[in-house]
Amino acid sequence: MKAIKVFAPATVANVSCGYDVLGFAVNAPGDEVIMQLNDSGKVTLESITGDDGRLPRDPARNTVSAVVINYLQALGVEQGISIELHKKMPFGSGLGSSAASAVAGLIGINELMGAPLSREQLLPFAMEGERLACGNAHADNVAPALIGGLVLIRSYNPLDVVKLPVPASLACALVYPHVEIQTKEARQILKTHIPLHDAVTQWGNVAGLVAGFCMNDLGLISRSMQDVVIEPVRAMLIPYFYELKEIALHQQALGFGISGSGPSVFALCTGLQTAQRVVDAISARLSEAGIQSTTFVSEINQNGPLITSMQPALD
Amino acid sequence: MKAIKVFAPATVANVSCGYDVLGFAVNAPGDEVIMQLNDSGKVTLESITGDDGRLPRDPARNTVSAVVINYLQALGVEQGISIELHKKMPFGSGLGSSAASAVAGLIGINELMGAPLSREQLLPFAMEGERLACGNAHADNVAPALIGGLVLIRSYNPLDVVKLPVPASLACALVYPHVEIQTKEARQILKTHIPLHDAVTQWGNVAGLVAGFCMNDLGLISRSMQDVVIEPVRAMLIPYFYELKEIALHQQALGFGISGSGPSVFALCTGLQTAQRVVDAISARLSEAGIQSTTFVSEINQNGPLITSMQPALD
Incomplete structure (x- = not known):
């Protein structure tokens, strides 16, 4: 069956003076997710490494699987998926760990389904993952994790996300x-x-x-x-x-x-x-x-x- | 004796969300100042038009002449100057009228003296003109009046003024x-x-x-x-x-x-x-x-x- 391996980056939200409106992604660290389609009709969490056993194993409560479940529901698709999550970064650390998991999961499932949604369209799903992980559907980690670079969240209502240029040096x-x-x-x-x-x-x-x-x-x-x-x-x-x-x-x-x-x-x-x-x-x-x-x-x-x-x- | 005619533009400070940090200059309206060197050793206000007689005639209290007096004092120069101020814009209107007068006066005297100071160096003198006119040495009118374009006053302490690009259309x-x-x-x-x-x-x-x-x-x-x-x-x-x-x-x-x-x-x-x-x-x-x-x-x-x-x- 079709399978995919995705890396999603850690992110720095706020960026000093830009509380709640700015965030940028880095090349390392980040999360790695391996996903494989199957015939079970269910989303399962096969394994999680790098979390010292601290993240929830229930697919409905772990960010990476929860966003995949939401995504499939929104598309009206019943699809079996097994997920491996390899945390290659600390969590609870202010580095956007839950955002990296959510984004890796969403990019993975979207590609496996033939990429029906753009990265911008995946953003609301990733934000819901943030709500699950920390009680607040903020975008200043998930947006840069999803589209890279330095990102401005100009507004939440309506959502207005702007990717800014970044000096190469x-x-x-x-x-x-x-x-x-x-x-x-x-x-x-x-x-x-x-x-x-x-x-x-x-x-x-x-x-x-x-x-x-x-x-x-x-x-x-x-x-x-x-x-x-x-x-x-x-x-x-x-x-x-x-x-x-x-x-x-x-x-x-x-x-x-x-x-x-x-x-x-x-x-x-x-x-x-x-x-x-x-x-x-x-x-x-x-x-x-x-x-x-x-x-x-x-x-x-x-x-x-x-x-x-x-x-x-x-x- | 040497003489000069200077136009300085009206300015829009704040620019909606940018209270106290943004301002831009327009091509019209603005103030016109005519200045002429003489041997009197004094700064005089020869005439003011367009103000319905409402601006102070005392050279130490009118913005245009007061900034010229300060400028000459700072340079340690005793120089006779006669000034005509033609207000070609409303004042007390939120269009940076005092800033236009101050900037026109400063550009005029600086040119007449052989341009010893850069426009950036004139900024503190123009800000002092604002203090005289409205009790506050703010820069969001004088800075764009002086250097044009859209200007960001990032900080007052130390003063940090950044000219931003403006779409031509x-x-x-x-x-x-x-x-x-x-x-x-x-x-x-x-x-x-x-x-x-x-x-x-x-x-x-x-x-x-x-x-x-x-x-x-x-x-x-x-x-x-x-x-x-x-x-x-x-x-x-x-x-x-x-x-x-x-x-x-x-x-x-x-x-x-x-x-x-x-x-x-x-x-x-x-x-x-x-x-x-x-x-x-x-x-x-x-x-x-x-x-x-x-x-x-x-x-x-x-x-x-x-x-x-x-x-x-x-x-």
């Missing part, structure tokens, strides 16, 4: 400190009202960041990566945050911030070598403090998920 | 309804705190607007011209605001909003013909309600002020 440094933060809690500590003055500062920086990406102006990107609204609140959840920021900027990172709702942190850099220096310096500092971390260095992912194998039957 | 419709609003009052009615949810909506739109300009995407510009923070408060100061907006959009304007703090309103349009239809329809509606208005239609000004004449002595 940009690289991303990611560090996941092994401490746990619940996304829901990270949202709950935010204030419901903010000073207009801070809001203006923030949208000036968001405007600068977007202009920097569009105009290939790395200096402007660097100057704009300042978050006066969310970071000051969430930074307290991340050990040594401001010291890590100083270390990253000292290593010539263009900017440094919290990835999604943390605890992972990211830096945008010119080139992979700088990004490597940044993650080395940060993980060394964390290690000094007795905190283990996982690091990743990659270019910005420009194209979204990758179909790494598609065959009548996978070996 | 864009035209601007301006309508000044003859009602009066004080800028200070228009600022005072704003709330000091806003819901985080609205702030996110706003910076999504600001990001979309900037991306639309940078990527020459008129549809995105149109969808992004939504202000959920300032417009709902200030619209009440402008008669029939929402009806005028509906009229503008019905005439195919891309978007419609308040120019600066009003009462002028503006629309961005594809082409001058559409802009003309918009101003005609709006002024007709105002006229029906017994409100006179002045209308302007122009392209976006790409280059800022214009030196229209420079001679050893003007005729």
Whole structure:
């Protein structure tokens, strides 16, 4: 029977000043999903690796299978599918783990069905996966995971998603400190009202960041990566945050911030070598403090998920 | 003695969602300043036309002469200058009248002195002119008046001004309804705190607007011209605001909003013909309600002020 192997990328949501409206994809890490059609008429989760047994095994409750079930229901198709999920990235880490699973599952099933839907049409299904995983159908991870690059979620009502140009020289440094933060809690500590003055500062920086990406102006990107609204609140959840920021900027990172709702942190850099220096310096500092971390260095992912194998039957 | 004639353009600050961070210049209307060097050692205001006698005649208090005095002091030069100011635009109207006067004066004196300062270096002097005129050294009128185009004031501290690309097909419709609003009052009615949810909506739109300009995407510009923070408060100061907006959009304007703090309103349009239809329809509606208005239609000004004449002595 027809089978497919798909890689979907991790993503950095918010991107410093762009809380809830910006996100970008990286080339590593990410999730891998292997799916195979069968005659069972049911969606089954054959195996999950890399999650230490922590993700739900019930197909209706695991993101990767749940989005496939929704997709097939929407198409009015009864189709047997077996799914293997290989988590090749940490989850609960602020790196868009559930988004990567949802996107890999959706790209897989859509290809297996003959690609009746465009990537844009898959977005609402992926957002429903986010609702299942974290209670909120946000798009700032799933959209970049699905279409790649830096993505602006201009509006949710109606949904308006814009892919922005990304300077080719940009690289991303990611560090996941092994401490746990619940996304829901990270949202709950935010204030419901903010000073207009801070809001203006923030949208000036968001405007600068977007202009920097569009105009290939790395200096402007660097100057704009300042978050006066969310970071000051969430930074307290991340050990040594401001010291890590100083270390990253000292290593010539263009900017440094919290990835999604943390605890992972990211830096945008010119080139992979700088990004490597940044993650080395940060993980060394964390290690000094007795905190283990996982690091990743990659270019910005420009194209979204990758179909790494598609065959009548996978070996 | 050496003399110069300078035109400086009117400007639309805020540009819908970009409160305090965006502004653009138009080709009309604007102010004209004629300046002539002399041996008096003093800056004098020879004449002002087009203001119905309402602007201060004291050179230290009128924006155009005050910025020239500051400029000469900063350069440590004692120079006699006579100034004629021809207001060719309404003031107190939200069209950046004081900015146009300040910029025309500064470009004039700088050229007469042999252009020792760049336009960027003139910006702080123009901002001081704004402080004199309206109590606040804001830059969202003077910056576009000085360098043209659509300008982002990313930050005031330090000052960071970015000129953004403007689609060549864009035209601007301006309508000044003859009602009066004080800028200070228009600022005072704003709330000091806003819901985080609205702030996110706003910076999504600001990001979309900037991306639309940078990527020459008129549809995105149109969808992004939504202000959920300032417009709902200030619209009440402008008669029939929402009806005028509906009229503008019905005439195919891309978007419609308040120019600066009003009462002028503006629309961005594809082409001058559409802009003309918009101003005609709006002024007709105002006229029906017994409100006179002045209308302007122009392209976006790409280059800022214009030196229209420079001679050893003007005729």
